[in-house]
Amino acid sequence: MLERFQFGTPIKTGAVVEEISISNKELPFFEIKKEENKIHFLYSLGDKDKIYGLGEQIRGINKRGWTYTSYCADEGYHTEGRHSLYGAHNFLIINGKDTFLVFFDYPGKIIFDLGYTHANEIEITMEYADMDCYIITEDIEHGKLEKLVNDFRHLIGRSYIPPLWAFGYQQSRWGYKNEKDILEVMQKHREQKIPLDAIYLDIDYMERFKDFTIHPERFPDMKKLVETLKKEHIHLVPIIDAGVKVEKGYSVYEEGVEKGYFCEGEEGIFTAGVWPGFVHFTDFMNPEASKWFGNQYKTLFEMGIEGFWNDMNEPSMFYSLEGLKEVCEVASQMDWENFDLNHFLTLQAKVNVIANKEEDHKHFYHNIEGQKIPHNKVHNLYGYYMTRAAKMAMEEYDEKKRMLLFSRSSYIGMHRYGGIWTGDNKSWWSHIKLLVQMMPSLNMCGFLYTGADIAGFSDDVTQDLMARWMAFTIFVPLMRNHSEVGARRQEVYQFDNCKEISNFIKFRYRLIPFLYSEFIKSALWNQMYMKPLSFSFENDEMACSVEDEILLGDTLLLAPVYEQNALGRYIYLPEDMKEVRLKADGKIEQKVVEKGHHYLEVPEEELVFFIRKNKMLILGEEAEWTDEKIYEKLTIIAYIEDKCEYVLYQDDGISTEYEKPEHFKKICVERNENGEIVVTENGGFSDIHILE
Numbered sequence: 001m002l003e004r005f006q007f008g009t010p011i012k013t014g015a016v017v018e019e020i021s022i023s024n025k026e027l028p029f030f031e032i033k034k035e036e037n038k039i040h041f042l043y044s045l046g047d048k049d050k051i052y053g054l055g056e057q058i059r060g061i062n063k064r065g066w067t068y069t070s071y072c073a074d075e076g077y078h079t080e081g082r083h084s085l086y087g088a089h090n091f092l093i094i095n096g097k098d099t100f101l102v103f104f105d106y107p108g109k110i111i112f113d114l115g116y117t118h119a120n121e122i123e124i125t126m127e128y129a130d131m132d133c134y135i136i137t138e139d140i141e142h143g144k145l146e147k148l149v150n151d152f153r154h155l156i157g158r159s160y161i162p163p164l165w166a167f168g169y170q171q172s173r174w175g176y177k178n179e180k181d182i183l184e185v186m187q188k189h190r191e192q193k194i195p196l197d198a199i200y201l202d203i204d205y206m207e208r209f210k211d212f213t214i215h216p217e218r219f220p221d222m223k224k225l226v227e228t229l230k231k232e233h234i235h236l237v238p239i240i241d242a243g244v245k246v247e248k249g250y251s252v253y254e255e256g257v258e259k260g261y262f263c264e265g266e267e268g269i270f271t272a273g274v275w276p277g278f279v280h281f282t283d284f285m286n287p288e289a290s291k292w293f294g295n296q297y298k299t300l301f302e303m304g305i306e307g308f309w310n311d312m313n314e315p316s317m318f319y320s321l322e323g324l325k326e327v328c329e330v331a332s333q334m335d336w337e338n339f340d341l342n343h344f345l346t347l348q349a350k351v352n353v354i355a356n357k358e359e360d361h362k363h364f365y366h367n368i369e370g371q372k373i374p375h376n377k378v379h380n381l382y383g384y385y386m387t388r389a390a391k392m393a394m395e396e397y398d399e400k401k402r403m404l405l406f407s408r409s410s411y412i413g414m415h416r417y418g419g420i421w422t423g424d425n426k427s428w429w430s431h432i433k434l435l436v437q438m439m440p441s442l443n444m445c446g447f448l449y450t451g452a453d454i455a456g457f458s459d460d461v462t463q464d465l466m467a468r469w470m471a472f473t474i475f476v477p478l479m480r481n482h483s484e485v486g487a488r489r490q491e492v493y494q495f496d497n498c499k500e501i502s503n504f505i506k507f508r509y510r511l512i513p514f515l516y517s518e519f520i521k522s523a524l525w526n527q528m529y530m531k532p533l534s535f536s537f538e539n540d541e542m543a544c545s546v547e548d549e550i551l552l553g554d555t556l557l558l559a560p561v562y563e564q565n566a567l568g569r570y571i572y573l574p575e576d577m578k579e580v581r582l583k584a585d586g587k588i589e590q591k592v593v594e595k596g597h598h599y600l601e602v603p604e605e606e607l608v609f610f611i612r613k614n615k616m617l618i619l620g621e622e623a624e625w626t627d628e629k630i631y632e633k634l635t636i637i638a639y640i641e642d643k644c645e646y647v648l649y650q651d652d653g654i655s656t657e658y659e660k661p662e663h664f665k666k667i668c669v670e671r672n673e674n675g676e677i678v679v680t681e682n683g684g685f686s687d688i689h690i691l692e
C-alpha cells in the first residue's frame, strides 16, 4: 500500500511522477514532535531491525548506527566521520518488527539520526514542516524488500537510460590540457588494444573556465577533434560547471544578467567564487532560466558532442563575495608590523570557513512561481534541476537519440534525467568497499547509471589497487577512470601490470550483452541492478548482515577484494553457487562451491565471481569498443541443475524505443538425459555455445 501524507505547504520538487491523493489518516509508524518551525519524526527500532536507503551516503549497506544529513555537499573526504555527500536521497527502508519504506519529499536539510543518539530510536528532523511524506508497505510474505523498491521506483518514475557506448570503458583526467593530450590517450589505448569508448574533457578545455566556450589555442578545432575520435569509435565528453563566470563580453554572462536568469542576493545578483573566479548561479527553479541554460549545450551538440558531465552543482562555492569581503576586512585591519601567530590563526580561521557556508544559502534566492524563496529551502534541488535542464535540451535537439549525461549533485527525481558519479573519492582501498555498499542504495532510489572514479580521484594509486578497483568496476554501469591533476597518472598503460588490468577491461566488453540487459530490464521494470544479499535471502540471518558482497540482478554474486596485499578474502555463500574464475591467460575456470563460509583465494591478476543456481551468464565477443561485433557469438556459462531461461536485451543502443518486443530475446538451456547442457531456445542468435 502506498500512502501520501502532507505537512504544511510543500515546495513542488518533481520527485514523484504519480498523482497520489493525500491521506487524511494519521501518519503510521512515526510519532511527530513539532517545535517552532522544526518537525521531528520518531520511530522506535526493534533490536534486530535493519535500515536501508539514503542513496549516496557514507558507511554500510545497513545504515543503522550513525547520523546522516541530507544536504548536498561538495565533500572531498568520503570518510566514516562525515554526514553528507553530493546527493540527497531522503528515503529509508526499515526491515524488522515493521517493514516499510518512507520517502520525505523535502528539498531542504534533513537530519537522519538512525540509532545514533539512542541505539533503538530513529529521529528525523527537518527545519520546516512543509513536505510530502510517502509510506509504502507490502502485504506479502516473501520478497517484501524488493517489492518495496519496485513500488517506490514506480512512484518516482523510470530511470535514465544512456546509450550503449556509455557501458564501455571510459578514460578521464583533470589535467588533459589540450588536443595533443587527448589524442595521445586515444592512440595509446588503440595501440595497446585497451578497449575504450570515451575520453573526457575536464575544465581545461574551456576558455578560462567559462561554460560553453572552447579554449582557442588548446583546442583550435573541436569539431574536427570530435570527428577524429569518432572514427576511432571514441566519444568526447566535456564537463559543464554550475557557475557562470562574471566577465564583460562573455555572452552567457551578459544574456543571463540582462534577462534576470541568475539567482539574486541581498543586493543585486548573488556572486560566489568557483574555478573561473567570480560566478553567478542560474536560477534553475525559474523554468525560463532553466530552458535558457539548457539551450547553451546546443553549441556543443553542434560540434558532434553526445555526452556531458555536470559538475560543482551542489552548488559548490569556494567563497561568497560577502565571505571574501569579510576576510579582506579582517586582513586589512591587521597590524602587519607586529604580525604574530595569533594574527595568522585568526586569518586562517576566517578563510577556512568561507567555503560552502550554509549561512550564505539563506542570502540568495530563487524565483519559484513569482515567490522569492531562499536557497537553503531548496538547496537539494540545484544539481537535479541543472541536469534536468540539460536533458530537456538534449531531447529537444533530438528526441530519438540517447545522449550520455550524469551529474555530481542529485535529488530523487533526477534519476529520470541522468546518472551520477560519486564525486571526489580517493585512491584508497576502503573506497572500493564504499562503492560496493553504495551501489545498492543508489539503485533503490533509481540511480542505476552510476559509478565511482576508478582507482580514486585524488591521492596516488598503486598498481595492485588499480587491479582490484578494475576487478569490481567491470560490473558497474559507469566505468570511468578519473583522477585529479597532481595525483599519480592512472591510465591503464602507466602500470607494469597493464596487460592484467586490460584483461579485466576486455572481459568487461564480453560482459556487456549481459550487463546491458540487466541494466535496461532494471530501468524498465523498476528493479535493482545491484542489490544486497538480504533482498534475495531474507530468511538467512548471515546473508542479511553481509556488508561486502552484493548481487548483480538474480544471477551473479560479487565479492571483491579490497585489502592491500591480501591473497583473497573471506566470503559467505547463502546457497551453493558456481565459482567463475578468469585466469591471467584469458581462460575461464568453473567449479561449484558449497553454501557457507570460505576463504576465497584471488590472485591480483585473476577475477572471481559466482553464478547462482539455475542461472546463466551470457558473454559476448571481445571488442575494442561497443559495437555489433559483441553479439556475433555468445558463450553461456551456466550453473544448471535442470533448466534456466534468460531474457537478453538487444537494441541499436542509441534510439529510445526501449520497449519493442523484438528487443527481448529469450534464451533457454537445460540439462538433458546425458547430463549435458543444451540450448533449447536461442533467442534468434545462431552462434551460441556452452562453456563447461
Ligand code: GLC
Pocket (backbone or CB within 6 Å): 173, 174, 202, 203, 239, 311, 312, 408, 423, 424, 457, 482, 483, 484
Ligand atoms: C571537481 C570534480 C572533479 C573534477 C574537478 C575539476 O572536483 O568532482 O571530478 O575533475 O572538479 O573540474
